[in-house]
Amino acid sequence: DTGVSQNPRHKITKRGQNVTFRCDPISEHNRLYWYRQTLGQGPEFLTYFQNEAQLEKSRLLSDRFSAERPKGSFSTLEIQRTEQGDSAMYLCASSLVWNEQFFGPGTRLTVL
Amino acid sequence: AQTVTQSQPEMSVQEAETVTLSCTYDTSESNYYLFWYKQPPSRQMILVIRQEAYKQQNATENRFSVNFQKAAKSFSLKISDSQLGDTAMYFCAFMKHETGNQFYFGTGTSLTVIP
Numbered sequence: 001d002t003g004v005s006q007n008p009r010h011k012i013t014k015r016g017q018n019v020t021f022r023c024d025p026i027s028e029h030n031r032l033y034w035y036r037q038t039l040g041q042g043p044e045f046l047t048y049f050q051n052e053a054q055l056e057k058s059r060l061l062s063d064r065f066s067a068e069r070p071k072g073s074f075s076t077l078e079i080q081r082t083e084q085g086d087s088a089m090y091l092c093a094s095s096l097v098w099n100e101q102f103f104g105p106g107t108r109l110t111v112l
Numbered sequence: 113a114q115t116v117t118q119s120q121p122e123m124s125v126q127e128a129e130t131v132t133l134s135c136t137y138d139t140s141e142s143n144y145y146l147f148w149y150k151q152p153p154s155r156q157m158i159l160v161i162r163q164e165a166y167k168q169q170n171a172t173e174n175r176f177s178v179n180f181q182k183a184a185k186s187f188s189l190k191i192s193d194s195q196l197g198d199t200a201m202y203f204c205a206f207m208k209h210e211t212g213n214q215f216y217f218g219t220g221t222s223l224t225v226i227p
Contacts, residue, residue: 003156033214042116042203042217043157056213091157099145099207101215103157 002026004104006092012110013082020078021107025094032075033101034067035091036060043091049075082111114139114206118218125194126226132179133189133221135204141165143209146180146187151201151220160202163187165209194225 005024013019025032030051035043046065048056051072061067064082069075079086089108093101115138125131137146148160163171163180170178175195179188191198201222205215 035215040219042205042219043215044217045214048213058214099162100159102159103149105156 004092004094004102006090006104006107008107009105010108010110012112014112015082015084017082018078018080019082019109020076021090021092021109023075023077023092023094023104025074025092026096026102029094029096029102030072031095031098031101032069033093033095034075034077035093037089037091037106038087046077046090079109082109084111087111114141114208114216116204116206116216116218118204118221120221121219122222122224124224124226125191127194127196129194130190130192131194131223133191133202133204133223135187135189135218137185137187137204137206137216139185139206139208141208145207145209146178147205147207147215148176148178148187148189149203149205149217150198151203152197153200157203161189191223196225196227199223199225 007022032049034046037043049069064080067077089106091106092104095101117136144165146163149157151157161173175192177190201220203220204218
């Protein structure tokens with residue numbers, strides 16, 4: 001399967017713990033996006049990379065959130081000191097052209 | 113700021129019938145893209161159809177077509193000959209032209225196709 005992959009698919013953690021998610025984009029795609037989707041809502045933009053450069057961050061991305069894309073390939077999203085409000089589906093998408101994004105299956109985070 | 117509104121949280125349709133999902137948006141941009149994405153249960157989102165705002169002709173993709181009314185800021189999705197596999201969450205989304213950095217999504221419409 002050459003689509004966008006995300007790991008883990010599910011993560012359960014206790015409040016206050018740190019978690020890290022990984023996204024592997026489609027291999028030739030230079031753009032990578034992170035979104036957060038809470039129950040009953042559409043995805044909300046978190047951040048965007050073009051190659052290894054993080055070009056935009058949403059105000060939703062608080063100081064506890066950090067994203068990286070070393071070498072412009074895979075990306076990681078880390079949440080420090082998790083809170084119950086962080087429980088959501090975290091979606092990754094990648095694209096080659098600016099007007100089309102391919103989404104991964106998401107990582108579902110549950111904070112107890 | 114861009115906002116996308118989907119006023120139908122849930123809809124159902126009989127298999128082989130036609131259904132229309134509504135979407136309205138608010139923007140001050142003159143050039144943009146609109147999208148419909150489908151998210152099947154426990155599966156990833158996939159693009160259904162895309163419309164460029166500067167094109168007057170409505171986009172079509174097989175059984176899927178849109179009714180794009182730019183002045184009314186309306187972008188509805190029509191699904192013809194509904195199939196069981198069309199059961200999914202459908203999201204309307206907006207993207208500013210040539211920025212390519214983020215979608216603005218609506219809250220979604222859950223569509224159930226009834227056998």
